């Protein structure tokens with residue numbers, strides 16, 4: 001099932017997702033950290049640490065948004081990070097942040113679609129995505145593109161929301177994610193739908209074993225999943 005942000009509208013999921021992120025781009029970073037109590041920062045750190053043993057020099061950050069995962073990837077001391085996103089609004093904020101940190105010679109942000117990447121085959125040592133794959137219109141096409149542009153022996157790291165399974169985390173998370181978060185998100189983002197789309201899209205997105213199967217189907221090997229914070233998020237590592 002393809003969950004879209006604006007159910008009454010007729011645009012494709014891709015168009016609606018780009019429109020939604022453009023609309024919330026100015027408040028995205030604040031809302032992310034506020035609604036997750038800053039835990040999203042530690043999730044990105046943990047996910048990037050998994051890449052350290054591979055010392056990637058060329059990194060592609062897909063669905064880079066405002067660039068937080070790309071910036072975290074700089075801890076691996078790569079030669080270059082390229083970030084790609086469909087939302088010009090998110091990229092604009094990202095470029096400002098990168099320039100303020102004096103990193104614009106090493107991180108380059110470009111507008112582009114993850115399901116149709118404008119890069120040659122076997123180009124990157126690592127391909128990373130945080131909280132992006134759930135928004136793809138065609139997940140299989142997006143994963144296949146990630147695999148295509150990655151060098152043989154390359155590594156993919158994907159961070160995404162998942163669903164806690166055990167008591168009481170499942171219940172607490174369900175209440176917060178389905179009730180508190182959409183209400184606060186609606187008030188602070190000035191978008192009625194964005195923070196209702198978040199729990200709905202997570203509920204319908206494959207996680208754990210199901211997502212590992214999707215990775216294998218797209219051609220990845222040695223796929224593993226690590227759950228973070230009682231399973232609220234998961235990080236997947238996969239090789240080419």
Ligand SMILES: C[S@@+](CC[C@H](N)C(=O)[O-])C[C@H]1O[C@@H](n2cnc3c(N)ncnc32)[C@H](O)[C@@H]1O
Pocket residue numbers: 014017018021062063064065066067068069084085086087090112113114115129130131132135136137
């Ligand atoms: C929740 S944000 C994540 C941003 C960033 N990675 C982070 O960790 O904060 C999801 C991003 O995915 C982007 N996105 C969704 N579908 C995409 C696609 N098909 N191609 C490129 N970017 C896409 C959106 O524009 C948005 O900026």
